[in-house]
Amino acid sequence: MLSRLMNFLRACWLPSSDHYVHRSLDAAGRQDGLLWYKDIGQHMSGEFSMAVVQANNLLEDQSQIESGPLSLLESGPYGTFIGIYDGHGGPETSRFIYDHLFQHLKTGFTSEQQSMSVDVIRKAYQATEEGFLSLVTKQWPMKPQIAAVGSCCLVGVICGGTLYIANVGDSLAVLGRLVKATGEVLAIQLSSEHNVGRESVRQEMHSLHPDDSQIVILKHNVWRVKGLIQVSRSIGDVYLKKPEFNRSPLYAKFRLREPFKRPILSSEPSISVHELQPHDQFIIFASDGLWEHLSNQDAVDIVQNHPHSGSARRLVKAALLEAAKKREMRYSDLKKIDRGIRRHFHDDITVIVVYLDSNLVSRASSVKGPTLSVKGGGVNLRAKTLGSCDTPAEVNTT
Incomplete structure (x- = not known):
């Protein structure tokens, strides 16, 4: 009796144990070495699947899916927000975007008092860029290298039957659309690449x-x-946007020989609007670590030809198989390589597959649904970096 009680208490109070990782209901995702995944979940317009595989010593990709209220107003709108933030030079910018972009969208919508729009999304990007610039300005005297940290930023918003896609950088959103005449599912790229x-x-x-x-x-x-x-567009990378940050004590390799008069990189997102159709099956959102190894159509075929559960993890594995093949090594051997060294074989890879249930998509954006918030995970590592460096997998449901 006592041993059973102790086992029960351990299960309750040790959430990082193997019991939690392998036998939980997958609420916060699961960890398998450098791979984090959540095989299946429910958002307001259907199901979703997420996976992240780490290659860098510190995970530079961040990602999230938020489903429920898209503003601070009780009247709505309601929908689903998807974000893929592929950092470079360090994890600080991608983490900053995760912490601030969705909140800027919610507060921006509330202050605008109107329906979800291109303008609301553009202003959320602008506020996030300005916020990170303020952080760099504050930290520059102590941590000048933060001026050379940046991130790509791909966002999808599903609201009232409309899909908004916004992007800076080279992450991609690819739609799988059924062609009724042939039964094929075609890959349609929705985001512009800034590479x-x-x-x-x-x-x-x-x-x-x-x-x-x-x-x-x-x-x-x-x-x-x-x-x-x-990339020609990003959030951050202040050293190529503000000349006052392109000087000593920034590392010499980042400093330009001649001062520049106008920003070299832009943070202006490309934004497109799509009215979702019943034959739109799913959208794959992924950092360029995936597309480096898989074509748009190959990725769509993998998702289409397998069950919904585990689709994101399946795409990550397909990319890793290709990465191993290019280096003439076995997949099992690639999996044994630790973070940091792994970056020589592939990048951090983040994938979110969002399935579209046409019956749910067509519902008005004023219809309430369950509130969901999931953050893509990675190895939780404490170390000295430019900024905070914890990358826990988080989930909050109400």
Whole structure:
């Protein structure tokens, strides 16, 4: 009797134990080495699946799904918010976006007193960028390298049968759409890529900076803005937006030889609006770590041809299999490589698959549903970094 009581107490008070990780109801996701996953969950318009695999010593990807109220108003609207934040140079910016962007969207909508809109989303991005700039300004004297930390930022908002997609950087949102005549499910890319590896983006940079012939440089066979960074838009990366932060004591490798007069990178998101149709099956949101190894159509085929549960984890595994294949090694051996060293084989990869139930999608945005908040997890590691460095998996449901 006593032993059974002790086992019960252990189960209640030791949530980080193997009992919790492997036998819980998957409320907060599960951990398997460097892989965190939540195989299935319910949002207001259907089901979802999430997975994150860590490659960097500190996880630079952050992600979240929020379902329920999209404002601080009791009258609504209600819907689902999806965010993928792919950091670079460190985890500080992606964590800042996780902490602030959705809240800016909620408060921005409340102050605007109108329906969800492109303008509300754009202002949320702007407020997040300005907030991070304030943080950099405050920390610059003690931690100047934070000026060279940034993040891509991909957001989806489903509200009242409408899908909003906003993006800075090179994460992608890809829709799986059923073609009734053939039964095929086609991949339709919904987000714009801001990566100078694309000729159209290089042309855009040249047109924005006609007086700078070196605005984009081919370095080690990779196109980079000023020879430093591949993305042309981001949150953060203040050292390429404000000249006062592109100087000593910032590391010399980030400092430009000549001062610049206008921002080199932009934080302005590309935003598109889509009226969801009954034949729209699901959307894959993922950081570029996935798309480096899988084509849009390959990813859609994997999701379409398997059960909903575990779809995000399945996509991550497919990407890792490709990464192992490229290095002529076995997948089982790749899985044994620890964080930090793993970055030489693949990037952090974050995937959220959002399924669309047409009966639920068509409901008015004033219809209340269960409130859900899930953060993509990773290895919980305490260490010295530029900012706070805990990355726990969190979930709050009411």
